[in-house]
Amino acid sequence: MGILTMIGIFGANGFIGRHLVARLAAGPERVRAVSRHFDPVFAATLPPEVEVVQADLADDIAMASALADLRVVVQLVSTSSPGLQNRYAVSDIRDNVLPQVSFLEACVAAKVERYVFLSSGGTVYGQPQTLPIPETHPARPLSSHGMTKLVVEQYVDMYGRLHGLPYVVLRVANPFGPGQTFRKGQGLIPALLQRHAQGLPVRIINGGEAIRDFLYIDDLTDAVAASIASPAAAMRTINVGSGEGRRIMDVIEAVEAVLGQRFAREDGGRRDSDVDANVLDITLARDLLGWSPRTSFLEGLRRTLRG
Amino acid sequence: MGILTMIGIFGANGFIGRHLVARLAAGPERVRAVSRHFDPVFAATLPPEVEVVQADLADDIAMASALADLRVVVQLVSTSSPGLQNRYAVSDIRDNVLPQVSFLEACVAAKVERYVFLSSGGTVYGQPQTLPIPETHPARPLSSHGMTKLVVEQYVDMYGRLHGLPYVVLRVANPFGPGQTFRKGQGLIPALLQRHAQGLPVRIINGGEAIRDFLYIDDLTDAVAASIASPAAAMRTINVGSGEGRRIMDVIEAVEAVLGQRFAREDGGRRDSDVDANVLDITLARDLLGWSPRTSFLEGLRRTLRG
Structure with a gap:
């Protein structure tokens, strides 16, 4: 009776994507994992019922094909990065905004019934x-x-209103968890581990005084799953974070405590594009998604460092 | 004793640009008129003290050269248009947003002291x-x-704050006046005159019930001049309109009354990208620019139709 929901995860090979594919593949929905490239080990260990489609967001024809039969799209693709700061503003527009808007048009044409876009609660x-x-x-x-x-x-909102594309924008805090690698300057914990493994001191930006909102990856994938299912979330923009602020220096010390090691440190100077503090109010997520973060920071850290 | 302010007008060949060049060239400042192309008659009738630079906004090297010695930039270039609706969202980003952001970077490098960006109070x-x-x-x-x-x-605001580029964003209502031509679907009055001259009925979109804010061109160029000079306007976004709403049908009848002619009409159907009403609150412009519109709608219409 009726077809099962087919969910497409675009950007499936990244840190969030891999966890989300695992999370959703364990449920009743069919999952299509789409990425520009796949790590061979990750691809080989995917459950056989997950469809794997290798396609670039910038390739309109490949995207139209990747969208076939999808009722839900989760858009995780992001080519820009906070770590690169503002050196590439023009190419960020060309390589990120342009294909995203083109993809939105393809989703309208494909009559997608839910479009979940992962935005950045830490930077918007x-x-x-x-x-x-x-x-x-x-x-x-x-x-x-x-x-x-x-x-x-903003384009998601405009297309949503003009063309009846029911969307959910999730403004996500700093996610962390097992399998996160240090890529494009993102991810404090893998950055710490990488510097330490290389025998290099940890760089302390802005004195380590910045306050950030760290969200454990399983809580994030729970929120994405809820945003797919919740009728109340349609056409809404929703913060997804832990709701708690932590000093960067406190996080460094917590990682040291769990590992039982101490990192060498060096002053990394100032970074103007960094805000002093970012903690998200998650009242709306609780109300609309019936969701709350369930993993304490320390428990999340233990699971992250165990791997 | 000190150099005179050099003002660059980018998009000088358009309707607003031509009036602004004339307005500013009559003052003490030196004016550089920059455009991708110049109408030969317009170029030939420019006062000899106006520098003319033919250069495309998308040409970074030509723009760097066009910016030399400028203290003030007025950015009028716009390749997209309300009349084209949403068929070209992707190319609008590529052809408009990309070169505008690249140009902002060039203005930062050139240490421009005031950047006036003309935005659209009728559509944002x-x-x-x-x-x-x-x-x-x-x-x-x-x-x-x-x-x-x-x-x-938003990019103007970000560059302004990150790099100390003092900007003024003017959100302009529907400008009208002598010399406006019907291009890219913009300009109600020239659109009416063109249809009538071609012996075609005037197309009434959305029943002519939409309400718009019409600003006479001399009032607009006064506001731009004030936004160049006013210290209080720095880093602000300011509405510039007449502050009064007029039904499209009333405007059509006013044009008919001034001309002493009656236009044939036909139903032009609905256009979803059109909002029902747009009238700008101009309190901030009065406060920050010391500016008020001085030309009544009817007087503006008489001057427009006289030419």
Whole structure:
């Protein structure tokens, strides 16, 4: 009676994508994993019922084909990065915003019934006027990464209203968990581990005083799953974070405590595109998604460092 | 004793550009008129003290050269248009947003001291929740044109804050006046005159019931001049309109009355990207620019139709 929901995960090979594929493949829905490239070990260990499609977001024809029969799209693809700061604003528009908008048009044509876009709660707001930050806070990014996320959000909203593409924008805090690698300057914990493994001191940016909102990956994939299922979430932009702020230096010390080791440190100077503090108000996520983070920071850290 | 301010007008060959060049060339500042192409008659009738530079916004090298010695930049270039609706969202990003952001980087490098960006008060807000619309109203465009204007505004704001580029964003209502031609679907009055001259009936979109804010061109160029000179305008986004709403049908009848002729009409159907009403709240412009519109609609219409 009726077909099962087919969920397409675009950007399936990344840190969030891999966890999300595992999470959703364990449920009743059919899952299609789409990525520009796949790590061979990851691809080989996928359950056989997961469809694997290798296709680039910038390839309109491949995307139209990758969208066939999908009722739900989760869009995780992101080519820009907070770590690259603002050196590549123009190419971020060309390589990220342009294919995302083209893809939105393809989703409208494919009559997708739910479009979940993962945005960046850590960068779209810019310098916060209040903490925790509600979704109604002005969005004035201070980085090209945050700006491209905001711009794509706005196109998602416009296409959603003009063409009846029911979307959910999730503004995600700093996710962490097993399998996160240090790529494109993202991920504090893998960055620490990588520097330490290389025998290099850990670079302390802005004195380690910045405050961030760290969300354990299983809580994030729970929120994505809820945003696919919840009728109340349609056409909404929703913060997804732990709701708690932590000093970067406290996180470094917590990692040291769990590992039972101490990292050498060096002063990494200042980075202007970094805001002093970012903690997301997650009231709306609780109300609309019936979701709450369930993993304590320390428990998440233990699971991350165990792997 | 000190050099005179050199003002660069980018997009000088358009309707607003031509009036602005004339307005500023009559003052003490030196004016450089920059455009991708120049109408030969317009170029030939420019005062000899106006520098003319033919250069495309998409040509980074030509732009760096066009920016030499400029202290003030007025950016009028716009390749998208409300009339084209949403058929070209992707190319609007590529052809409009990309070169605008690249140009901003060049303006930072050239240490421009005032960057005046003309945005679209008629399209960035989308469907208004209140009338007249203040600058604090949410910006949720319903057209690719409005979206590209909003996106460029946001990059202007980010570059302004990150790199100390003092900007003024002017969200301009529907300008009208002598010399406006019907290009890219813009300009109600030239559209009426063109249809009538071709012996074609005037197309009435959305029953002619839409309400718009019409600003006479001399009032607009006054506002641009004030935004160059006013210290209080730095880093601000300011509505520039008449502050009064007029039904499209009333405007058509006013044109008929001034001309002493009656246009044939036909139903032009509905256009979804059109909002029902758009009237700008110009309190901030009065306060920050010391500016008010001085030309009544009827007087503006008489001057427009006299030429």
